[in-house]
Amino acid sequence: MTKNILVTDANGDIIGTTFPKRAKGLIKSGRASFVDEGTIRMSAGKAPPEHKSIISEETKSMIYITFKGDEWVRRNTDISFMTGLDGKLSETLMLGSWDSAESVAVSRPYMLTPGTSYSYVFWLNGGENESANEVCNFKITFFNDWENCNVYRLNRGYIKPLLHQQGWELYEIPFTTPDVAGDVSVTFSFTAAKAPMAVMPAKEPAAYSDMKDEPDEYAAYRPQRHNIVFQDGWPSINQYGGEKYSTEAIREKLESKKSVKFGGKRFNFTFNNSKDDEEDVWDELEDLHDEIDDMLDDIAGTLDDVAGDLEDAGEDLEDITSDSDFDASKFQAEIDNFANELKSIDIDISGFTDAIDGFKKDLRAIDKQMFNGKPEAVREALNELHSKVSSIGDTVDELDGRVSDLADDISDLDD
CATH class of the missing domain: 1.20.120 (Four Helix Bundle (Hemerythrin (Met), subunit A))
Structure with a gap:
């Protein structure tokens, strides 16, 4: 058995490794949080003032990278222009379907500065199905070492988006390049299966500071998030699954519940034979x-x-x-x-x-x-x-x- 789970402190600095089961226990006890499939971050108390100033400066100097369609090699995927959130046409990566065939899109190698903090930002739509067995991953690979790449699951709330807009979710994935001699070759990739997903370019998160967060008000009643393959984002009431998960069906169900008068016990109520x-x-x-x-x-x-x-x-x-x-x-x-x-x-x-x-x-x-x-x-x-x-x-x-x-x-x- 190998200690193959990377452990970082609250600031993201590597402090050691541990066993997979030990990592699971630390997360369950609240002593650590999930970062990706090979990394956990230990919790920490209040940071000292001098550390806060360092974080502030690092945030100001963050280097952002975003999706550019012409830089990607695609398998079972498409690049399509569609109207973006700013009302302008935007190149959009379309990958994945409802079947199990895996779709992969890989960026060209980026030559980045060693020991430097970056963030990859993008808008994401879809990538979930009603069975919760989909694949919706983002990967960061250094020096083409695919066996040890960083994997980020973009489904089921593993990573919280910064913003929700018109069914799209804004993601920021921070990472630090290895501190080595010479440039660092970095490759980004998306993988999807069993659910269509789409990726659009994004600006620096600060550019959206005036936008209001608009999450799905019925998210608790649906097994999957918004997907642009449906006109309304979800199956219509006449489509498969729509009788339960469409906006129309959910509203009807909630209105029906409001009209019921309850007695002292659960479902212990009477009706007047109407x-x-x-x-x-x-x-x-x-x-x-x-x-x-x-x-x-x-x-x-x-x-x-x-x-x-x-x-x-x-x-x-x-x-x-x-x-x-x-x-x-x-x-x-x-x-x-x-x-x-x-x-x-x-x-x-x-x-x-x-x-x-x-x-x-x-x-x-x-x-x-x-x-x-x-x-x-x-x-x-x-x-x-x-x-x-x-x-x-x-x-x-x-x-x-x-x-x-x-x-x-x-x-x-x-x-």
Whole structure:
């Protein structure tokens, strides 16, 4: 096992390396934050005044680089002119599609000054799908060393944009060139798959200081962000997924919720046998049904992650104990405990997976009751199932914590 995660201080200066599992634990505890797939940044307290002045000067002298279409080599991508945010035509990089074919665009090599801070700025649109399994990456590569390039995930909030405008997001990716003799060859690239994305040139962030941030007001109700391939940014109500995620569908759903009168308990309300009131009841019950369905999917996803982390922890333990330089006799009790905990968690994962499958069958059974027009029976069954699923969700979260702690303890064996 290798300490292959770069660790920087709060200012971005490299202070060492650590194990992947240890890095995960530091992030989870709030002691560090994610930078990219190979780097974490340690948290820090208030910076001294003299350091603040240094940061201020560095910010003033920041060198910005932006996208220029004629400097890029493209595979499965296009360059197209479209109206930019300033109302003028702008070269736009269009890459990716809804299928799994990977699209890549690579810049020409830039010869930059060593040991110097730069920022790559651009506007981004799209790059997400409803299944959250897309690829939407930006990479910075020094000296064509593609195996050790810096990878920045531009989807799912891994990196927060500076600004939202008309469905576009403004990104600034800061980096520092290696302090070597001679110029530094730097290449930038975008990679997309399973979701179309677009990239437009941007100015220095200060140029947009008068712009108002305009994020999607319904972002919490959508599984993907704005995409210019749709006229409205999202599927229309008549397109696939539009019945749930279009602006029209979401507004109708929210208006429907406002009209429902609740009693003392969740969904414990009556209607006056009118068609409109009855439809409100069924709409709310359907919302609860969908919420449970989403909870089950989330728990199943967490279990998959836990199973993967558990497998990694087992491999880490095997790597450490099989190292010829490692004296296992000094830690035999700990090793035995780790092995037993690995087996115990594996059994728990299997049990929870079976439970989730059972809950999904229960939910399908409730579907039949809904079609038989029995609101009271449906209400009772859904509330009971919601309670069970919520409880097992909390337990699975605790299991995730156990695996994380176990992975940290195993990594500590090699310190």
